[in-house]
Amino acid sequence: MKMTTKLNFLFSHNYRPSxxxxxxxxxxxxxxxxxxxxxxxPFPGQYLDLIQWHGHELMYGAISLIIFGFLTTASEHWTKxxxxxxxxxxxxxxxLWLLARxxxxxxxxxxxxxxxxxxFNFYLLYLMVVILRGHNMIWKIILPISLLCLSHxxxxxxxxxxxxxxxxxxxxxxxxxxxxxxxxxxxxxxLSSKLIPFFTNASLKEHNVYINTSLERLCLLTTIIxxxxxxxxxxxxxxxxxxxxxxxxxxxxxxxxxxxxRALKNFMIxxxxxxxxxxxxxFYLIAYEVLFPENIYARPSxxxxxxxxxxxYFISIMTxxxxxxxxxxxxxxxxxxxxxxxxxxxxxxxxxxxx
Numbered sequence: 001m002k003m004t005t006k007l008n009f010l011f012s013h014n015y016r017p018s019x020x021x022x023x024x025x026x027x028x029x030x031x032x033x034x035x036x037x038x039x040x041x042p043f044p045g046q047y048l049d050l051i052q053w054h055g056h057e058l059m060y061g062a063i064s065l066i067i068f069g070f071l072t073t074a075s076e077h078w079t080k081x082x083x084x085x086x087x088x089x090x091x092x093x094x095x096l097w098l099l100a101r102x103x104x105x106x107x108x109x110x111x112x113x114x115x116x117x118x119x120f121n122f123y124l125l126y127l128m129v130v131i132l133r134g135h136n137m138i139w140k141i142i143l144p145i146s147l148l149c150l151s152h153x154x155x156x157x158x159x160x161x162x163x164x165x166x167x168x169x170x171x172x173x174x175x176x177x178x179x180x181x182x183x184x185x186x187x188x189x190x191l192s193s194k195l196i197p198f199f200t201n202a203s204l205k206e207h208n209v210y211i212n213t214s215l216e217r218l219c220l221l222t223t224i225i226x227x228x229x230x231x232x233x234x235x236x237x238x239x240x241x242x243x244x245x246x247x248x249x250x251x252x253x254x255x256x257x258x259x260x261x262r263a264l265k266n267f268m269i270x271x272x273x274x275x276x277x278x279x280x281x282x283f284y285l286i287a288y289e290v291l292f293p294e295n296i297y298a299r300p301s302x303x304x305x306x307x308x309x310x311x312x313y314f315i316s317i318m319t320x321x322x323x324x325x326x327x328x329x330x331x332x333x334x335x336x337x338x339x340x341x342x343x344x345x346x347x348x349x350x351x352x353x354x355x
Contacts, residue, residue: 011087013325014076017094018069019318025062025101029054045107052159053104058306059180060117060152061104065097066314067148067187068124071141073321075131083131096120110160117156121149140190147183151176175231181305182227185279188313189219192258195317196272200263209260219254222247226286241287248283255279267332268320271340275312278304311343 010016033054036043043050072083084090100116107113125145132138154176193216197209226243229236255276263269285301315336323330 008087011090011094014072014083014090015069015318015321015325017090018065018072019322021094021097022062022065022069023318025057025065029057029062044105047107047110047113048104048159056117056155056159057101057104060121060155061101063184063306063310064121064124064148064152066318067145068093068120070317070321071124071128071145072131073325075128075137075141078137079131079135081131083127093120093123096123113160114156118149118153121145121152125149137194141187144183144187144190147179147186151179151183154179174234177302178227178230181302182223184305184310185223185282188309189223189279192272192276192313196258196276199272199320200258200260200269203263203266203269204260209258212254212257215250215254215257219247219250222250223283226283230286237290241290244283244287244290248280248287251283252277252280267337268316268330271312271316271332271336274340275309275316278308278312282309307343312340315339315343 010020033050035041036050043053045053048056075081076083084093096116097120100120103112103116125142128141128145129138132141158176193211197211200209201207222243226240226247229240229243234240255273258276259273260269264273282301282304285304288295289299289301319332319336320330
């Protein structure tokens with residue numbers, strides 16, 4: 001009886017199993033890789049090695065589940081429509097996600113590796129089309145999720161050597177990675193333009209923070225050109241570096257404009273501001289990587305986006321969603337402070353080490 005009650009509670013909201021499993025994954029994957037590399041533990045996969053598996057599970061496993069949990073919860077609030085009619089549908093989705101994780105560990109065949117992990121992201125895309133149909137947010141969400149699905153497919157196809165098998169051609173890995181970065185940027189840029197003014201104004205009970213439409217469009221245009229150049233003309237180093245610096249500066253200006261000094265006392269709000277300031281760092285590091293490739297032995301820009309922007313945003317959003325939708329007081333408890341500062345310090349340390 002107690003087990004049934006716990007399961008009913010866990011699957012009573014879309015975000016609960018999603019945030020819980022994704023958080024456990026974000027703890028498990030790095031620890032498993034580090035211990036595996038240090039102790040030379042064998043990895044069972046024969047198609048994706050330990051590092052490739054680790055990258056996939058972080059980018060497309062845990063992060064996609066967090067995006068799923070947030071978007072299916074937020075879209076219900078935006079549209080006043082239920083995504084799932086009953087708990088069984090949500091349980092089935094989570095079980096399929098877990099099955100994909102198992103398939104990626106034992107790796108029985110390339111076909112299964114390709115189909116099951118992709119299913120989850122494409123299913124999320126389908127859900128967003130259905131639930132947001134007729135809503136003004138639909139294209140703002142559908143476009144980045146579509147790019148995320150495309151980058152996921154390219155990642156698996158390239159690592160499984162499908163392009164060599166079918167076309168005797170190795171597809172550039174950087175294209176899938178660049179699309180991934182752009183899809184995550186686009187999604188968080190879109191959500192931040194909605195969430196930061198909303199939560200800030202709600203906290204102050206005033207409408208002092210607004211989005212500058214002209215600046216938003218200029219930021220988007222610059223980043224679209226930048227990522228297009230990274231894919232189509234990566235040899236134009238000076239132009240790409242210049243665009244990255246311009247994009248970073250524009251988004252830095254945007255970040256400063258969105259800050260309301262009176263809201264800084266509210267750590268739940270200021271954590272969103274902090275997450276937003278990692279965007280300029282991400283773009284400045286792209287410029288650094290392009291100009292000084294000989295000094296790069298890792299991808300500091302990817303880590304700034306992944307651990308900095310994503311880490312800070314998701315800790316803040318996951319905490320707020322979990323508290324708000326559980327009818328609890330939305331305030332920063334001590335564990336929120338600990339988690340937030342750990343990810344912030346860890347990202348900064350990692351960025352320093354990469355340099």
